[in-house]
Amino acid sequence: MTAEVVSVGTELLLGQTIDTHAATIALILADCGISCTRRQTVGDNLDRIVDVLREALARVDVVVAIGGLGPTADDLTRDAIARALDDRLERIPEFEEKLRKMVAYRKLPWNDSLARQADKPTSAQFVGNPNGSAPGLICEKNGKVVIALPGPRGEFNPMADGPVREYLERLQSGQVIHSRTLKICGMGESQVEALIRPLMDSANPTVAPYAHPGEVHLRLTAKAPSRDEADRLIDPVHRQIYEILGDAIFGTDSTTLEESVVGLLRGRQHSNPADDLPEYATLSVAESMTGGGLGKRITNVPGSSDVFAGGAVAYRLEAKSGLLKIDPATIKQFGPVSSEVAAEMARAIRLKLSTSYGVAITGNAGPTSDVGDEPVGLVYIAVAFPGGCEVQEHRFRGERAEIRRRATQAALVALRAELLKK
Amino acid sequence: MTAEVVSVGTELLLGQTIDTHAATIALILADCGISCTRRQTVGDNLDRIVDVLREALARVDVVVAIGGLGPTADDLTRDAIARALDDRLERIPEFEEKLRKMVAYRKLPWNDSLARQADKPTSAQFVGNPNGSAPGLICEKNGKVVIALPGPRGEFNPMADGPVREYLERLQSGQVIHSRTLKICGMGESQVEALIRPLMDSANPTVAPYAHPGEVHLRLTAKAPSRDEADRLIDPVHRQIYEILGDAIFGTDSTTLEESVVGLLRGRQHSNPADDLPEYATLSVAESMTGGGLGKRITNVPGSSDVFAGGAVAYRLEAKSGLLKIDPATIKQFGPVSSEVAAEMARAIRLKLSTSYGVAITGNAGPTSDVGDEPVGLVYIAVAFPGGCEVQEHRFRGERAEIRRRATQAALVALRAELLKK
Numbered sequence: 001m002t003a004e005v006v007s008v009g010t011e012l013l014l015g016q017t018i019d020t021h022a023a024t025i026a027l028i029l030a031d032c033g034i035s036c037t038r039r040q041t042v043g044d045n046l047d048r049i050v051d052v053l054r055e056a057l058a059r060v061d062v063v064v065a066i067g068g069l070g071p072t073a074d075d076l077t078r079d080a081i082a083r084a085l086d087d088r089l090e091r092i093p094e095f096e097e098k099l100r101k102m103v104a105y106r107k108l109p110w111n112d113s114l115a116r117q118a119d120k121p122t123s124a125q126f127v128g129n130p131n132g133s134a135p136g137l138i139c140e141k142n143g144k145v146v147i148a149l150p151g152p153r154g155e156f157n158p159m160a161d162g163p164v165r166e167y168l169e170r171l172q173s174g175q176v177i178h179s180r181t182l183k184i185c186g187m188g189e190s191q192v193e194a195l196i197r198p199l200m201d202s203a204n205p206t207v208a209p210y211a212h213p214g215e216v217h218l219r220l221t222a223k224a225p226s227r228d229e230a231d232r233l234i235d236p237v238h239r240q241i242y243e244i245l246g247d248a249i250f251g252t253d254s255t256t257l258e259e260s261v262v263g264l265l266r267g268r269q270h271s272n273p274a275d276d277l278p279e280y281a282t283l284s285v286a287e288s289m290t291g292g293g294l295g296k297r298i299t300n301v302p303g304s305s306d307v308f309a310g311g312a313v314a315y316r317l318e319a320k321s322g323l324l325k326i327d328p329a330t331i332k333q334f335g336p337v338s339s340e341v342a343a344e345m346a347r348a349i350r351l352k353l354s355t356s357y358g359v360a361i362t363g364n365a366g367p368t369s370d371v372g373d374e375p376v377g378l379v380y381i382a383v384a385f386p387g388g389c390e391v392q393e394h395r396f397r398g399e400r401a402e403i404r405r406r407a408t409q410a411a412l413v414a415l416r417a418e419l420l421k422k
Numbered sequence: 423m424t425a426e427v428v429s430v431g432t433e434l435l436l437g438q439t440i441d442t443h444a445a446t447i448a449l450i451l452a453d454c455g456i457s458c459t460r461r462q463t464v465g466d467n468l469d470r471i472v473d474v475l476r477e478a479l480a481r482v483d484v485v486v487a488i489g490g491l492g493p494t495a496d497d498l499t500r501d502a503i504a505r506a507l508d509d510r511l512e513r514i515p516e517f518e519e520k521l522r523k524m525v526a527y528r529k530l531p532w533n534d535s536l537a538r539q540a541d542k543p544t545s546a547q548f549v550g551n552p553n554g555s556a557p558g559l560i561c562e563k564n565g566k567v568v569i570a571l572p573g574p575r576g577e578f579n580p581m582a583d584g585p586v587r588e589y590l591e592r593l594q595s596g597q598v599i600h601s602r603t604l605k606i607c608g609m610g611e612s613q614v615e616a617l618i619r620p621l622m623d624s625a626n627p628t629v630a631p632y633a634h635p636g637e638v639h640l641r642l643t644a645k646a647p648s649r650d651e652a653d654r655l656i657d658p659v660h661r662q663i664y665e666i667l668g669d670a671i672f673g674t675d676s677t678t679l680e681e682s683v684v685g686l687l688r689g690r691q692h693s694n695p696a697d698d699l700p701e702y703a704t705l706s707v708a709e710s711m712t713g714g715g716l717g718k719r720i721t722n723v724p725g726s727s728d729v730f731a732g733g734a735v736a737y738r739l740e741a742k743s744g745l746l747k748i749d750p751a752t753i754k755q756f757g758p759v760s761s762e763v764a765a766e767m768a769r770a771i772r773l774k775l776s777t778s779y780g781v782a783i784t785g786n787a788g789p790t791s792d793v794g795d796e797p798v799g800l801v802y803i804a805v806a807f808p809g810g811c812e813v814q815e816h817r818f819r820g821e822r823a824e825i826r827r828r829a830t831q832a833a834l835v836a837l838r839a840e841l842l843k844k
Contacts, residue, residue: 018445037435189492189494190533213574291718296713318732
């Protein structure tokens with residue numbers, strides 16, 4: 001069974017509104033085992049909406065239209081569906097009465113255009129809308145289904161995830177399409193692909209790589225009669241990929257890299273000589289070019305105060321000396337963007353806050369070099385740990401925001417590698 | 423002149439990624455006076471991409487394809503465009519050489535599939551991609567134009583808003599739809615709307631309010647034969663709104679609140695008693711619950727090192743005493759989430775880094791209270807300045823990320839208010 005989604009609204013075509021509903025309904029269709037093969041967006045223009053609906057009906061079994069069900073003159077989806085299905089519109093007097101009562105109850109003035117919401121194509125059933133006045137529609141005709149839902153978020157979401165989901169599950173009595181995403185750091189997309197190439201021919205689940213800044217995601221997608229059975233198809237392929245990529249996989253689905261790092265710190269208990277009780281490993285950070293972005297990412301994780309003490313944002317030179325007591329001679333000798341200064345920053349914050357690990361970032365995020373002749377994108381990451389300190393050099397490309405994001409990503413990856421040792 | 427947008431990617435059809443690029447390119451098309459009449463999304467399937475492109479080319483003058491230009495086997499847009507235009511793909515050896523150098527410079531392993539990015543349809547010109555390896559394409563054939571841009575955000579945005587916008591402006595010399603957005607802080611949407619109500623009936627430009635977390639945006643949109651003439655229609659309405667809202671407007675269009683604050687610090691010169699030369703006013707921050715998010719926002723601004731020295735991330739209690747020397751007795755007496763501790767943090771970091779202003783945030787971002795009985799969402803913001811310190815209490819609602827974002831927003835608004843005084 002196949003479906004297409006048609007989003008209606010000139011504000012979408014003009015780019016003034018971002019279409020999140022289309023993604024919401026796509027996830028629901030996938031859950032119900034219905035393949036969404038195309039998505040279209042069309043403005044508030046009757047002829048064009050009719051064309052798009054007719055074309056979609058010629059290709060697929062189910063068409064879901066979103067938006068254009070309100071009472072105003074540019075709400076044309078009802079009329080377009082009636083034309084595309086060769087139906088006529090009929091007014092449902094009981095529903096008009098209900099609308100009049102609703103309007104009176106909310107002490108709003110009645111307006112004849114409001115009654116348009118009581119119209120439906122002859123082959124349609126209304127879908128109740130507990131949060132608004134415009135009902136949805138489900139039309140069944142000639143073996144095809146057209147579903148229409150109103151656009152306002154507070155109305156759309158509960159209708160899509162409630163009665164429409166139930167309808168689609170009944171319609172398609174079998175397959176669900178279920179995905180699991182494996183998240184990988186410290187490797188590029190083509191490197192990952194080269195390693196798991198034989199698995200990419202798998203048909204059920206399919207295996208598809210997606211590149212994100214500093215991460216690669218592998219999506220394993222299975223079709224099966226139930227979510228549990230889809231999971232059972234995915235499990236062995238997940239295991240095979242784990243055997244190949246190992247700890248490069250930092251988590252699945254919604255897990256973030258910062259959650260993975262906080263989890264590893266929690267897992268790595270160290271002895272506190274003061275009271276001889278095991279504690280979590282702890283972390284502090286010293287940031288220059290990221291300005292607090294690394295601390296911000298770590299503290300995105302609820303409960304990160306178990307392991308994260310805090311840090312210094314040593315953006316200008318005087319903060320590097322004032323907060324971290326970095327020797328000005330070191331800065332003068334090697335430059336603020338150097339492996340030596342990164343190492344000193346990491347060691348200094350680790351000692352200052354008495355944490356197990358100290359991570360430092362110094363570099364040049366651009367657009368111009370603030371501090372010297374270092375090229376834009378040159379970044380040093382230092383991880384200080386009990387008994388040592390390791391420094392990496394990176395050369396990132398992109399705009400300032402991208403370079404800063406990649407720098408915090410590389411710092412988390414480096415810390416994670418250190419935490420996974422021994 | 424008409425256009426359609428084709429977004430390519432199975433992750434979009436499955437609803438796992440929300441398509442924001444389609445809206446970005448739609449805004450650019452509108453700016454250039456090109457009507458976007460339809461938008462389509464299709465998965466990583468060669469035949470379907472070819473069908474969608476051919477159908478679009480039959481209807482409109484310009485087709486913009488987004489995504490599917492990377493090096494992996496499911497990147498099929500280049501091949502699909504060549505087929506849809508009855509072109510063949512040719513490999514450009516100079517570009518392959520460039521790719522090899524780029525990969526070598528970044529110390530990544532070479533992989534033959536990377537060379538696919540050096541392929542182009544015969545009628546295409548490359549569009550340079552300064553932030554990634556896959557170039558864009560502009561193809562002109564039989565009076566039609568096909569533009570293709572890569573999907574990663576850091577690559578797509580500058581290419582769409584740079585060379586592609588310029589190309590489209592040259593292509594279409596008629597009406598432009600041009601908007602200017604006025605950005606307002608420190609007021610709610612209904613407050614803004616009540617004050618400017620009479621101006622909202624304006625037809626050209628139209629005036630529309632949009633609520634964002636901690637900000638209200640007013641979009642003024644004019645239609646005119648040129649961008650300059652649209653600006654001339656917008657200017658008087660902008661002036662009228664400024665007369666009503668004054669300094670509550672912190673900037674226009676892409677200006678961020680942090681840019682506005684950095685600009686005010688730059689504008690406020692203060693005498694440096696040491697060498698008697700005027701300097702910029704300077705800023706330091708002390709953050710608890712935001713973990714570095716305030717410093718990160720300020721250093722989003724290129725050149726912010728002129729005014730931003732750095733700061734302390736005093737997440738756990740030991741960092742509040744270790745980095746800022748906050749008296750443990752104060753913390754014990756009033757609690758870490760208190761007006762008193764916020765004020766001490768702001769004063770301490772200002773003195774420590776010898777800056778004109780010191781801003782501190784302490785609060786409880788949830789989901790549970792880490793530190794005591796303070797309710798989730800309770801936040802204190804302190805601004806220390808030459809001769810004093812002001813503290814505000816806020817109670818924010820929402821999830822952790824929302825509360826943290828609102829806290830940095832409130833800190834910037836409070837600092838801005840202080841900078842606008844006298």
